[in-house]
Amino acid sequence: MSTGRSTTAETGGSGPLDALIAAIRSGPQGADIGAVLDLSAVADLHTMTGRRFRDPGSATAGLLFEQLRHSADSSGPDLLERLAGHAAGRSPDELAAQGERVFKRAWYDRVYPETWQLVREHLSAGHTVVLTGTVTEYQLRPAAAALGIDQVLGARPAVIAGRCTGGFDGPLPYGRDKAAMVADFAGTRDIDLRRSYVYTGSATDLPLLSVAGTPVPIAADSTLAAAAADHGWARPVVAARTAPTAADYLRTLLGFAALLGGALFGVLSKAYTRDRRAMADALMRYGAGWPLRVCGIRLRVTGAEYARSPRPAVFLFNHQSQFDVLIVPAVLGAGVTGVGKKELIRHPVFGPLMRFVGVTFIDRSNTDRAKASLAPVVHTLRDGLSIAIAPEGTRSYTPQPGMFKKGAFHIAAQAGVPVIPVVIRNAADIGRRDSMIARPGTVDIAILPPIDSTGWDPAELGREVAAVRRRYLDTLRDWPTTAG
Numbered sequence: 311m312s313t314g315r316s317t318t319a320e321t322g323g324s325g326p327l328d329a330l331i332a333a334i335r336s337g338p339q340g341a342d343i344g345a346v347l348d349l350s351a352v353a354d355l356h357t358m359t360g361r362r363f364r365d366p367g368s369a370t371a372g373l374l375f376e377q378l379r380h381s382a383d384s385s386g387p388d389l390l391e392r393l394a395g396h397a398a399g400r401s402p403d404e405l406a407a408q409g410e411r412v413f414k415r416a417w418y419d420r421v422y423p424e425t426w427q428l429v430r431e432h433l434s435a436g437h438t439v440v441l442t443g444t445v446t447e448y449q450l451r452p453a454a455a456a457l458g459i460d461q462v463l464g465a466r467p468a469v470i471a472g473r474c475t476g477g478f479d480g481p482l483p484y485g486r487d488k489a490a491m492v493a494d495f496a497g498t499r500d501i502d503l504r505r506s507y508v509y510t511g512s513a514t515d516l517p518l519l520s521v522a523g524t525p526v527p528i529a530a531d532s533t534l535a536a537a538a539a540d541h542g543w544a545r546p547v548v549a550a551r552t553a554p555t556a557a558d559y560l561r562t563l564l565g566f567a568a569l570l571g572g573a574l575f576g577v578l579s580k581a582y583t584r585d586r587r588a589m590a591d592a593l594m595r596y597g598a599g600w601p602l603r604v605c606g607i608r609l610r611v612t613g614a615e616y617a618r619s620p621r622p623a624v625f626l627f628n629h630q631s632q633f634d635v636l637i638v639p640a641v642l643g644a645g646v647t648g649v650g651k652k653e654l655i656r657h658p659v660f661g662p663l664m665r666f667v668g669v670t671f672i673d674r675s676n677t678d679r680a681k682a683s684l685a686p687v688v689h690t691l692r693d694g695l696s697i698a699i700a701p702e703g704t705r706s707y708t709p710q711p712g713m714f715k716k717g718a719f720h721i722a723a724q725a726g727v728p729v730i731p732v733v734i735r736n737a738a739d740i741g742r743r744d745s746m747i748a749r750p751g752t753v754d755i756a757i758l759p760p761i762d763s764t765g766w767d768p769a770e771l772g773r774e775v776a777a778v779r780r781r782y783l784d785t786l787r788d789w790p791t792t793a794g
Contacts, residue, residue: 327424327546330526334431334507344501345432346492346518349443350382350511351528352453353420354551370396371408375416378449382512382531386444387484393446394467398476402469405448413452418707419742421453422548425528426709428509429457430787438501442492444484444514456708463491489517513537554747562748565601569636572600573663587695590667591644597663598640606750607633607740609640612790613757616730617642620760622696623730624722628711628782629700631737632746635660638698638732641755646696649687649718668695684717691725698732701775705743709736709786714779716771719763723771728760731778733785756790 337343349355355378373396377389397405432439440461441454447464454462465482468475481487496503508515508522513533519525527538527545538545576592583589602609611617617625625646627638639646647668655661655671664671668690672683687697701714722729735754741747758781766774 325547326544327427330428330524330544330546331431333524334428334435334437337435338505339435339437341436341438342500342502342505343435343437344496344499344503344506345429345437345439346506346508346522347425347429347439347441347459348382348508348510348512348515348518349378349441349445349450349453350515351422351509351526352425352441352457353417353422354529354548355379355417355420356382357551358417358420370400370405371412374405374408374412374446374449378412378417378445381444381449382514384514386514387482390444390446390465390478390482394465394474394478395476397467397474400474401472402448402467402474405446405467405474406451409446409448409450410452412449413456414707418453418456419738419745420551421457421708422529422551423709423736423738424546424548425509426457427787428546429459430710430783432507433458434787437507438499440492440495442483442488444482444488456706456710458710461495463488463495485514486517488515489521492518493521510534519543554745554749558747558749561605561750562746565605565748568600568604569597570659572596572598575600577666586666587645590647593663594639594646594667595644598636601748602636602640605740605748607637607748608752609637609755610752611641611755611757613759614641616757616759617732620728621645622691622694622725623728623760624691624718624725624763625696625698625730625732626701626714626718626778627698627732628734629702629705630709630734630743631705631741632744633741633748634700634705634734634737637734637737637753637755641732641757642696642698645694646698647690649684649697649699652683670697684721687721688725691721691727696727697721701779707743709738711779711782711786714775716775719766719771719775719778720768722763723766723768726764729763729778730760731758731781731785732756733758733782735786735789754789756785758785 358379373393377393380386380389439459440463441450441459442463445464447462450462450464466479468477468479483491503521505523507524508519509526509528511529513531525543527534527543529548573593576596577589580589580592650664650669650671652671652673670687699718701718702712703715706712733756737753739751740749740753
């Protein structure tokens, strides 16, 4: 299932969310200010159905999923007790692996991008950000890691001799007990809750909201919504996480036909030149442009001049969606090829197309082989052809870019060409990470000024990589206001 339409947070709209962001930016900074986010304000879990996650090989994973669905209602604690009993005898590592699996397979695409933006604001302000919920820590940690949150407060299954006992250490994080857990954590960290923020969508967290300086209901249930109205609490709007429609499926099917037709037309239109590069450029122009148009996907670009000059260059793009393979060539135009995973060579459609345009395939399962397969890219750059590559190595699970690998930076330095960041803001609204279904909408792209790589010290490359990634985070936080 993919995400819903473009959100207020990502399109620069006005309202309670913008007012809240402005208050975070202008308000107190530092670690003594807390931002406590309950899972009910982070992801739309209550609308999931049992069909969304089936794992016949692991009843524990199924229970982890089912308990997540009901974590914000009164049955949450009972399901936690049932889960603990079923986990008896299992190791913490097993539960951690199952929690990660459930997140990546079942609900990463339910995370609200608006909440991610709020997390980014609090982290930028130096606040202590905590993810909590009426779930185990093993269910919280994968989402926290994806959002960049270090601290979680969840139920802690009791462990003796490396095995879960079937019980819990301490009370369950529900109602007043959750509020007490947060208060204890705040006390140990010198956090002033009266100047802090609490986000939740569940009325069971009214005791927690009552101790917050800034209580913020998000995706509130009916009881909490009524309480928020009585207290005058602002309620930022988040986009519903809806399933694709029949029109989306039809549009995607037509878009795939447009991709094949555009690629063929591009090659034939330049066949008379007998110039493989000219044919490859035309293939990408029409093979990317036609399906984007058919699917109703518009591109809004800032810094378009950097897509054309300087050349050759290593263009780095943050990777969220399957449709980035259309968006990037449509933005960069001619004279660019890419890097792809080895498995795509065998794809009956994309394999031949990617080989034709000169894509370099790498084996991501082996670091040494991946480095060796990137070596020819240096010669490609020195011959005048630019490269587009996702430095994360894979698609991210949230709007936040994953950690960058060094390979693209090494080849830029070896070839003596600049690195040019291509920041994609909301491609996940078109088609989230693993979805092949396209939705209509506008994708925002910011192409940043080139970064000279010729003076980079290989021994200090990690510092350069971190600095470039910081540019992505800063751009996503303060999006350029002028479009090219």
